[in-house]
Amino acid sequence: MNPTISLFTPTPQFANDLADVVRIFWGGAQFRVNEPGGEITVAHTETEENGVRRCRIAMTGACSGCAEKTRGISSDPLLEKRYHKRLIKQALYDVMKQVTGRTPPWGSLTGIRPTRLLYEGMSRGLTLAEAETETRDIFDLKPEKAALLREIIEVQQTLPAPRDDEADLYVGIPFCVSRCAYCSFLSGEVGKGKQLPPYVDALEKEIAGTLALMDRQGLKPRAFYMGGGTPTSLSAAQLDRVLSAAQPFIDRALEVTVEAGRPDTIDAEKLAVIRSRGATRISINPQTMHDETLQRIGRRHTTAQTEAAYALARKTGFSHINMDLIAGLPGENLGMFLETLRWSRSLAPESLTVHTLSIKRSSLLHLWEAQLPDGEMVARMVDAGREEAAGRGMQPYYLYRQKHMAGNLENVGYALPGHACVYNVDMMEETGHVLACGAGAISKRVDPAIGRIERAPNVSEIKNYLERTDEMLSRKQLLWQSDWKRSAPSR
Ligand code: SF4
Structure with missing residues (x-):
C-alpha cells in the first residue's frame, strides 16, 4: 500500500521523521504536510501540563486508528528535542501497528546506526545488557535484533579504542569500469580513462599535504582505507603511485584495506602492487553467485571471474579477504541466496558483509517491481546470512541501515575473530578522526565524549576536485585549526 497522506502536525520540523515511520510499513507513501487532499489523514495533536507532554495521533480515511503517548518534559533543551520527536514517532508507530497488524523487525527505529542507542545508554551508567533491554523496549525491537546489537558491541569493545592523537586515512577512487544499476556511490565510469592521470596527480598532492598536516598536528596513523567506486579501476602503475604517496x-x-570490489578489475599485477605496498585486507565482492542476476543488475562480471580473483589473491599472499553479498536482488529467491552462501564458503573469505538491497531510484523499482523478493523472504535471507556466518565462526561487528532497504532490514559485517575491520567500526560509530582525500571524500574531527563531530567535505565533482585540490587541503587544515578543546575519547 502506497497511499498519499495528509499529515497535520503542530511540529512540521519533525514531518520527515514521521514520514520515515510510516514508510517502515508503507514504503512508497507520499506526504502532504498540513495540507488536505490525501487518501489518509494523520492528525497529530499534543498538550503540556504539569511538566508532562501528551501526544495523540489519529488516523482517518482509508485506514483508521489512534494512539496516545505521554512523557515528562526534560529541562535540557537538546534532550527534550530528541524525546519530543521520539514521543510523536512512537505514537504514530503504534497507530501503524494497529492498522497494518505488523510488527517490523526494527520496531519504530529509523536512522542508520542503532548501536549508538546502546552506547548512549551505557554512557548513562547502564550495563550493556541493560542498554540492550532498554533499547528493545523503547523501540519495540525484535529480541534477536536487540541481541545482534549487543553482540556487535561486545566485539567492538575488543578492538583498540580510537585515540585523540590518531586518525584514519581514507583515499577515495570514484571510478568504476561500468555502473551497476543500483549503485548509489559517487562513481564515474572510467571510459577511455582520460580523467585518471590528472586524478592520480591531484590525489598524490592531497595525500602528501594531508600527511604533512598530520605531522603538524601530532596525529598518528590508525587505519588506512582505499575505497570508491572501485580502486582497482586504476592501472597497476596508478595504484602504485597512490599507495606510495600514502x-x-x-x-x-x-590495518590497511584496499577495496578490489569488482572481480573484473583485478589482475596479478594490481594485486602484487597492493600487496607489496602493505595492504593487509582486500575486498572482492561477488554480491551473488548467479550470473543471470549479475547481468540483470548491470554488474559486468561472472562468477568464474570471482573465483579466479580469489585464487589469484590467495596466491599473491592475501590472508584477509572480505566478501560482500546482497540479499534481495531482483529475480532471486531464498534458494538462490542459500546457494550463494554455500558457494561463498568454498572461497573462505575471512570476513563477510551481508547487505540488503537498497533501491533509491524509483525507475529501478518500477523496472524490477515484479522480480523483487518480498520483505519476508529478504528477512529469511538476512537470517540465513547470519546463520551461515555463525556456522563459520564469524561474529557480527558492525551494522548500519539505509533508507529504502528491502524489508526495512540491515547491513551487517561479520568477521572471524581477530579480523574485524577497525576502519568500518570507526566509520559506523563515528568515534575516531578521519582525514579523507579524493573527490567526494569527507574528513571528520570528533569528540565522542561530548558527541561533537565536525566535517570537511571535499567537492564531489571530479572536475572541481582537480581544479580545487589546494582548497580541499585548506578545508582539512581549517578543521584542525578550529579552537577545539580536546578530551579523552571513548568508544
Ligand atoms: S562496483 Fe560498486 S561502486 Fe562500482 S558501480 Fe557497482 S556498486 Fe557502484
Whole structure:
C-alpha cells in the first residue's frame, strides 16, 4: 500500500521523521504536510501540563486508528528535542501497528546506526545488557535484533579504542569500469580513462599535504582505507603511485584495506602492487553467485571471474579477504541466496558483509517491481546470512541501515575473530578522526565524549576536485585549526 497522506502536525520540523515511520510499513507513501487532499489523514495533536507532554495521533480515511503517548518534559533543551520527536514517532508507530497488524523487525527505529542507542545508554551508567533491554523496549525491537546489537558491541569493545592523537586515512577512487544499476556511490565510469592521470596527480598532492598536516598536528596513523567506486579501476602503475604517496601512513597503520570490489578489475599485477605496498585486507565482492542476476543488475562480471580473483589473491599472499553479498536482488529467491552462501564458503573469505538491497531510484523499482523478493523472504535471507556466518565462526561487528532497504532490514559485517575491520567500526560509530582525500571524500574531527563531530567535505565533482585540490587541503587544515578543546575519547 502506497497511499498519499495528509499529515497535520503542530511540529512540521519533525514531518520527515514521521514520514520515515510510516514508510517502515508503507514504503512508497507520499506526504502532504498540513495540507488536505490525501487518501489518509494523520492528525497529530499534543498538550503540556504539569511538566508532562501528551501526544495523540489519529488516523482517518482509508485506514483508521489512534494512539496516545505521554512523557515528562526534560529541562535540557537538546534532550527534550530528541524525546519530543521520539514521543510523536512512537505514537504514530503504534497507530501503524494497529492498522497494518505488523510488527517490523526494527520496531519504530529509523536512522542508520542503532548501536549508538546502546552506547548512549551505557554512557548513562547502564550495563550493556541493560542498554540492550532498554533499547528493545523503547523501540519495540525484535529480541534477536536487540541481541545482534549487543553482540556487535561486545566485539567492538575488543578492538583498540580510537585515540585523540590518531586518525584514519581514507583515499577515495570514484571510478568504476561500468555502473551497476543500483549503485548509489559517487562513481564515474572510467571510459577511455582520460580523467585518471590528472586524478592520480591531484590525489598524490592531497595525500602528501594531508600527511604533512598530520605531522603538524601530532596525529598518528590508525587505519588506512582505499575505497570508491572501485580502486582497482586504476592501472597497476596508478595504484602504485597512490599507495606510495600514502606509504608513510601505511607503514605505521593498524590495518590497511584496499577495496578490489569488482572481480573484473583485478589482475596479478594490481594485486602484487597492493600487496607489496602493505595492504593487509582486500575486498572482492561477488554480491551473488548467479550470473543471470549479475547481468540483470548491470554488474559486468561472472562468477568464474570471482573465483579466479580469489585464487589469484590467495596466491599473491592475501590472508584477509572480505566478501560482500546482497540479499534481495531482483529475480532471486531464498534458494538462490542459500546457494550463494554455500558457494561463498568454498572461497573462505575471512570476513563477510551481508547487505540488503537498497533501491533509491524509483525507475529501478518500477523496472524490477515484479522480480523483487518480498520483505519476508529478504528477512529469511538476512537470517540465513547470519546463520551461515555463525556456522563459520564469524561474529557480527558492525551494522548500519539505509533508507529504502528491502524489508526495512540491515547491513551487517561479520568477521572471524581477530579480523574485524577497525576502519568500518570507526566509520559506523563515528568515534575516531578521519582525514579523507579524493573527490567526494569527507574528513571528520570528533569528540565522542561530548558527541561533537565536525566535517570537511571535499567537492564531489571530479572536475572541481582537480581544479580545487589546494582548497580541499585548506578545508582539512581549517578543521584542525578550529579552537577545539580536546578530551579523552571513548568508544
Ligand atoms: S562496483 Fe560498486 S561502486 Fe562500482 S558501480 Fe557497482 S556498486 Fe557502484
